[in-house]
Amino acid sequence: MLRHLNASRNFKLMLVPALFAAGSLAQAQDAEAQFRKSCMSCHTIGAGKKVGPDLKDLGKRRPHEWSTKFITGPSAMIDGGDPTATTLLRENNGVKMPELGVTAAEAQDLLKLIDDYSAQGKTLGTAAISRPATPEDIRRGRLYFTGDLRFKSGAPPCMSCHRAQGVGGWGGGWLGPDLTGATAKYGTGLSGVIENPSFPTMQGVFSKTPASAEEAFQVAAYLKSVGSQPPAKRDVAFPVLGVIGLIGGMVLGGHLGRKRLKGVRKNLKPKARSLKPEA
Ligand code: HEC
Numbered sequence: 001m002l003r004h005l006n007a008s009r010n011f012k013l014m015l016v017p018a019l020f021a022a023g024s025l026a027q028a029q030d031a032e033a034q035f036r037k038s039c040m041s042c043h044t045i046g047a048g049k050k051v052g053p054d055l056k057d058l059g060k061r062r063p064h065e066w067s068t069k070f071i072t073g074p075s076a077m078i079d080g081g082d083p084t085a086t087t088l089l090r091e092n093n094g095v096k097m098p099e100l101g102v103t104a105a106e107a108q109d110l111l112k113l114i115d116d117y118s119a120q121g122k123t124l125g126t127a128a129i130s131r132p133a134t135p136e137d138i139r140r141g142r143l144y145f146t147g148d149l150r151f152k153s154g155a156p157p158c159m160s161c162h163r164a165q166g167v168g169g170w171g172g173g174w175l176g177p178d179l180t181g182a183t184a185k186y187g188t189g190l191s192g193v194i195e196n197p198s199f200p201t202m203q204g205v206f207s208k209t210p211a212s213a214e215e216a217f218q219v220a221a222y223l224k225s226v227g228s229q230p231p232a233k234r235d236v237a238f239p240v241l242g243v244i245g246l247i248g249g250m251v252l253g254g255h256l257g258r259k260r261l262k263g264v265r266k267n268l269k270p271k272a273r274s275l276k277p278e279a
């Protein structure tokens with residue numbers, strides 16, 4: 001009995017420093033996961049410009065205080081006429097960085113991640129595929145857009161929520177914006193945005209079932225090909241289909257989430273047992 005108590009006390013003492021180390025590691029991992037999820041569609045660290053600037057050496061060109069303010073509330077800075085934000089907006093084709101609901105604490109962690117990667121010369125993210133699109137790319141991109149060709153991940157087709165020119169008699173869904181002008185807005189960064197969308201509604205579906213880099217490149221090629229055509233006529237059937245698509249996506253997402261949780265629980269059980277100190 002006494003031996004048992006000692007063993008468990010020793011075990012707890014050992015756990016304290018281990019938890020501290022795990023804490024800062026977990027923080028770094030959280031920041032990286034958040035960067036991948038919320039920032040990487042538009043930014044890289046050290047891999048080149050996408051929709052927004054390469055964030056390498058950000059700490060050298062802006063005070064952390066400015067960056068924190070910008071990351072947590074870009075609209076207020078841009079609309080408020082902050083001179084740096086105004087210049088950046090001009091340099092980035094007028095694309096406004098969206099509100100992403102990042103807290104000040106999260107922004108600090110993200111800035112630390114950016115500083116660490118810059119100092120170590122490590123890169124995060126990849127520039128978009130840059131080979132020229134072929135007619136076959138455009139053809140396949142259109143099929144992915146309409147759902148005639150399914151994404152490998154099982155993600156719902158773009159047309160359940162979006163419209164663009166040339167998608168046939170239907171016109172497309174209304175939950176998301178018309179994508180005809182997306183190329184003009186995001187330029188060559190569009191495939192990165194599709195591969196890794198940071199928009200809240202899309203993220204709910206696509207973070208679990210992302211389009212591959214190749215699929216995203218082909219959809220972007222298709223959108224580019226229709227970018228210059230005149231606006232489509234409205235169609236009323238698609239708002240309904242769009243909502244059905246969203247619900248389908250959410251049901252699918254929930255199902256995948258549950259499956260993954262089950263797997264995690266299964267993995268945790270034997271470990272919890274093996275952690276009990278032996279009497
Ligand atoms: C949809 C694209 C998009 C997303 C997502 C996005 N940004 Fe941006 N970001 C931009 C653009 C574009 C600019 C340039 C300023 C402008 O035009 O609004 C910018 C500018 C910045 C700047 C200023 C860069 C400089 O050189 O001073 C920082 C810092 C920044 N973003 C951080 C982030 C972080 C951190 C995230 C993730 C939480 C993020 N951004 C997500 C598009 C985006």
Ligand code: HEC
Nearest residue numbers: 156157158161175176177182194199200201202205219246
């Ligand atoms: C479940 C519905 C849904 C699906 C499916 C979907 N999107 Fe979206 N998308 C949205 C919504 C809603 C927005 C507006 C931002 C937000 O709230 O997320 C959006 C925003 C966008 C934007 C930014 C548009 C802008 O004007 O800034 C692009 C680009 C985009 N989607 C492309 C795509 C592509 C390409 C696909 C297919 C691979 C796709 N989306 C599939 C719902 C969806």
